[in-house]
Amino acid sequence: MLLQPFQVDVVYFALGAKLHETRSHLQKLPKGNMGILVQDLRFGLRMLRSKPTFTFVAVLTLALGVGANTAIFSIVDAVLLRPLPFRNPDRLVKISFDDPALGLRDLRFSVPELDDLRFRSGVFDEVTPAFAASVNLTGAKQPERLELMVTLPNYFSMLGAKPQIGRLFGPQDFALGFAPAIVISDSLWHRAYGGDPDVLGRDVRLDNDLYTIVGVLPPGFRHPGPTVARDVEVWATAGFSADPAPKPARSTRIMPTAIGSLKPGLTLKQAQMRLDAMAIELRHEFPTDYARESEWTIRIQPLQESLVGNVRPMLLVLMGAVVMIVSVVSLNLANLLLARASGRQQEISVRLAIGASRARVIRQMLTESTLLSFIGGAFGIAMAMGTLDLLLKFIPASIPRLSEIGIDWVVLSFALVVSLLTGLLFGLAPALHSTKSDLSLRIREGTRGSSYSARTGRLRDALIVSELAFAVVLMVGAGLLLRTLRELLRQSPGFDPSHVVTANVWLPVPNDPKADPYRSQAQQTTFNRELLRRMNAIPGVQLAGITSGLPTASHNDINAQLVTALTIEDRPVQSSQDLRAEAIRVSPDYFKVMQAGLVSGRFFADSDEDVKQPVVIVDQATARKYWLNGDALGRRLRRGRDPKLPWLTVVGIIADIKHDGLDVNGIPHIYLPMNQSLGRTLSVVLRTNLPATVLEPQIRHEIQTIDPGLPVFNVSSMNEVLDRSLASRRFSADLVGGFAALAVLLASIGIYGLLAYMVGQRSRELGVRMALGANRTQILKLILGKGVILAAIGIIAGMFFSASSAPMLSSLLYGVRPHDFFVFAAVPLLLFVVALAASYIPAWRATKLDPLAALRDC
DSSP, rough: OOOOHHHHHHHHHHHTTTTHHHHHHHHOOOHHHHHHHHHHHHHHHHHHHHHHHHHHHHHHHHHHHHHHHHHHHHHHHHIIOOOOOOSSSSGEEEEEEBBHHHHHTTTOOOOOHHIIIIIIISSSSEEOOOOOEEEEEEESOEEEEEEEEEOTTTHHHHTTTTSEEEOOOGGGGOOEEEEEEEOOOOHHHHHTTTTTTTGTTTTEEEEEEEEEEEEOTTOOOOSSSSSSSOOEEEEEESSSTTTTTTOOOOOOOOOOOEEEEOOOOOOOHHHHHHHHHHHHHHHOOOOOSSOOOOOOOOEEEEEHHHHTTTTTHHHHHHHHHHHHHHEEEHHHHHHHHHHHHTTTHHHHHHHTTTTHHHHHHHHHHHHHHHHHHHHHHHHHHHHHHHHHHHHHSOOOOTTTGGGGOOOOOOOHHHHHHHHHHHHHHHHHHHHHHSSSSSSHHHHHHTTTTTOOOOOHHHHHHHHHHHHHHHHHHHHHHHHHHHHHHHHHHHHHOOSSOOTTEEEEEEEESSSSSEEETSSSSHHHHHHHHHHHHHHHSSTTEEEEEEESSTTTOTTTOOOOOOEEEEEEETTOTTTOOOEEEEEEEEEHHHHHHHHHOOOEOOOOOOGOTTSOOEEEEEEHHHHHHHHHGGGGGGOOOEEESSSSSSSSSEEEEEEOOOOTTTOOOOEEEEEGGGGSSOOEEEEEEEEESOOHHHHHHHHHHOOOOOOOTTTOOEEHHHHHHHHHTHHHHHHHHHHHHHHHHEEEEEEHHHHHHHOOOOHTTTTTHHHHHHTTTTTTTHHHHHHHHHHHHHHHHHHHHHHHHHHHHHGGGGOOOOOOOTTOOOHHHHHHHHHHHHHHHHHHHHHHHTTTOOHHHHTTTT
């Protein structure tokens, strides 16, 4: 745009002789794109140094946003986005077996069905069963409880694994039964053997069976699937069938799941269709092995999805929260830059007046914002590294692939892109706005010391409203998750967890019956009695009990509940009915230790150990489901459908105990006397006033006095067990709550900054108002009203978006509706109070203006 003569006069009037010096200096600057870039960078750094307070606030705000985003993205990338670290990860699938007609999922399968998958289906290149077990390791420094994975020899070759030292399984390890070779993890190698390379060839005992270590896996290798309690650290191989032994029966289903590699070029949908067809063929070929009403089928899903499917909703919610935080940060920084650009309006107008193009000025301003973004991004990455270390200490152990979480080049690239985009986003609007206006008007306003305009005000208002809307959405999400956590904490587990200490011990299950010291009911009963005697003799222990299933036990705890079919006396079983319950073994004093509620009947007594008179205790869920009016006392049931099995007489009904989690209701449970049935999984429960840390060495000493080869693990209070069951919900609620608090803080700072800036820029107007008779109350209402209007608009917009998005959280909620009245009432009220407080300070300062001083500035 060419300047008119009167505009040139205005420019010279504003700057005088300095205009000539500026023009001469510009002519000496380097030419070319690189020279201009260097010039822009130098000028940008000089401008940032000249305003240290602005630079500090901007860098800190950006670092918070980039740091939070990078830390959460590193988790999401490792768990959800990054391909599994195996050969052809896109072809790996988990194989499961279901029976929809009976409402059953994840059924076990037999050796003939495994052979059908391998040789008949035409779907897989390779298939291996994945049989997870928990075993006792002896022969190392201390007895340990480890996770064992039993597979076929092709397991490692299918996954593309290589040994760190030694070898992996090969054809020489295929034999009927268990091969003597085992492969161990890097963590076990260092923990139990000090990283000694001579570990190869060393003999160890797993559940009293002798094995030889032939290889050590690299540090990053993890079994890609569910285990009993923790990461797999020992791998063994077995020939589930081989000549000359006869093949096991099709109905002998012992294997829980399998992993397969699809043939190249075969899609998941095509593979599933072929497996569906094969399942129908098998049901027709072997009618005696599949019930007439059965719809037994084979289900495959991507292996990665099977690992992360349960945690995907939680991680996506966290990622959405940090995206909103970055949005709030961008809006806040845009506001800061807009205010700064308004203060630099005279400088910008002069640049345009002396011939600089609008594009050139915009590029200069974007260079400054990009510099800010890179500096803030660098600090954000450093903050993310520290934050990630802290997050990993609190992240639930149930989240898969934890060992892969870290800051790598992908995460660094993501942080760089976020920083760059954020810089462009928060820098572009102020740059465009500041370079679009009437030059003479801007220069005249600059000479009068005012750069406030209605158009600038509207843009800043829109930014603040957007910040508030994002803050509302985050607060509603945090409120719903925190309300869910509160509801779960208010749930009664069905017992009193206070003053209860637990410890886990599993009896070995050797493959060689001769090596099994607990193979008979009498041997297990002797051990259980001695265990209880010693536990009760520990000073400070009031009463001791044993159970096979610790309530609410989660990852790294034992909850060995056996789902069993039931036959109810005098109740015909219909083909469409599924009479099932979870069976748990307990000692006579278990319910007294846990202080469970007895509804009717009695608890177990020592006399109930007589296997000739089998008895059972049921919970209210079982009584309600299987007997009219819950009248189960004195009735009889049978475990299983075999008429040769004994009837169990119901001697007691107890209040429901939440064995499967505080958020799971109504699952039937039956309780069996500990010494009326065989079982290897034991959890000791002690009622005591002593902490677990004090009792742990005494518990370990007493148990290992009975059997030195038994590891004692997971010694903790019952309250800690309950806390672990809520770890995932607490983690997500705390993080989203923290992000919401940060968003509210940034939004309140934004409101305060906007009104403080407005008061400063409109000081002359306010002085005139006061000189003409406006009192301090009217001035207070004027400024405060501005903040109230912005808060109201932002809150209304945020509530609208919250109402639309809240149902997306349904899978993470318990006992709380997505449109919970309390949350949707409390959030706008709380944010309105915060906005009012942030608005009051600049409004109060406006009332302290000196009208005479303001008028002298006119």
